[in-house]
Structure formats: structure tokens, C-alpha cells
Amino acid sequence: MSEEVFHPPVEELTLPKVLAALADPARLATVRTLARVGESACGQIQHDAGLQVSKSTMSHHLRILREAGITYSRVQGARRMLTLRREDLDARFPGLLDAILHSELAETG
Numbered sequence: 483m484s485e486e487v488f489h490p491p492v493e494e495l496t497l498p499k500v501l502a503a504l505a506d507p508a509r510l511a512t513v514r515t516l517a518r519v520g521e522s523a524c525g526q527i528q529h530d531a532g533l534q535v536s537k538s539t540m541s542h543h544l545r546i547l548r549e550a551g552i553t554y555s556r557v558q559g560a561r562r563m564l565t566l567r568r569e570d571l572d573a574r575f576p577g578l579l580d581a582i583l584h585s586e587l588a589e590t591g
Contacts, residue, residue, distance in 0.1 A: 512547060513547065
């Protein structure tokens with residue numbers, strides 16, 4: 483029996499909730515990593531993003547991103563796979579995700 487997870491419909495995505503979710507450095511790193519690697523297993527994204535947090539903390543960050551409508555989660559066997567909801571975010575907030583992803587260049591020089 484697979485677990486149902488909540489993914490808000492695109493019309494219910496709100497800018498304050500999306501920005502609040504992205505305000506945390508670990509969640510921002512997760513989003514940037516997903517943008518770079520595409521779909522990834524939950525355990526792998528933590529490694530790829532270089533995050534040194536507990537499994538429960540990572541699960542919390544992933545739940546916040548999913549509930550804000552930034553990521554989509556699906557079960558594949560024993561793993562949970564994550565992707566960015568790029569099309570939904572671009573439809574609801576044109577240019578926002580690109581601006582956030584490109585801001586990394588300004589931050590790192």
C-alpha cells in the first residue's frame with residue numbers, strides 16, 4: 483500500500499509560502515541541486531547538496547518544500563523520488579525560479 487502525499491494544486495501556490503520555504507539555506511541548496519541534477523532520490527539529494535543534517539531534519543526540509551509546492555515526490559519501489567515543480571512554479575510565478583537559481587551566481591561571485 484503506497485502512502486499518499488499532499489501536493490498543492492498550482493492555483494493554490496502562494497508567493498509568501500514559496501519564499502518562506504526558500505528562505506532556509508538547506509532548502510535553497512536542495513532546490514538548486516534538484517535544478518542541476520533533475521529527479522533524485524531523497525537520500526541522494528542530501529548528499530548531492532552537501533547537507534550535513536540528520537535524516538529527520540532533511541525529511542522536515544523536504545516536507546516544507548513539497549507542501550509549498552516547490553517539489554513533487556513520488557514513490558519508486560522503496561525510494562521516494564523528488565523533482566522540482568518547475569512548470570507549475572513558472573506558470574504561477576513567471577521568472578521566479580530562474581531568478582532564485584541564478585542568484586547563486588551573484589552570491590558566489
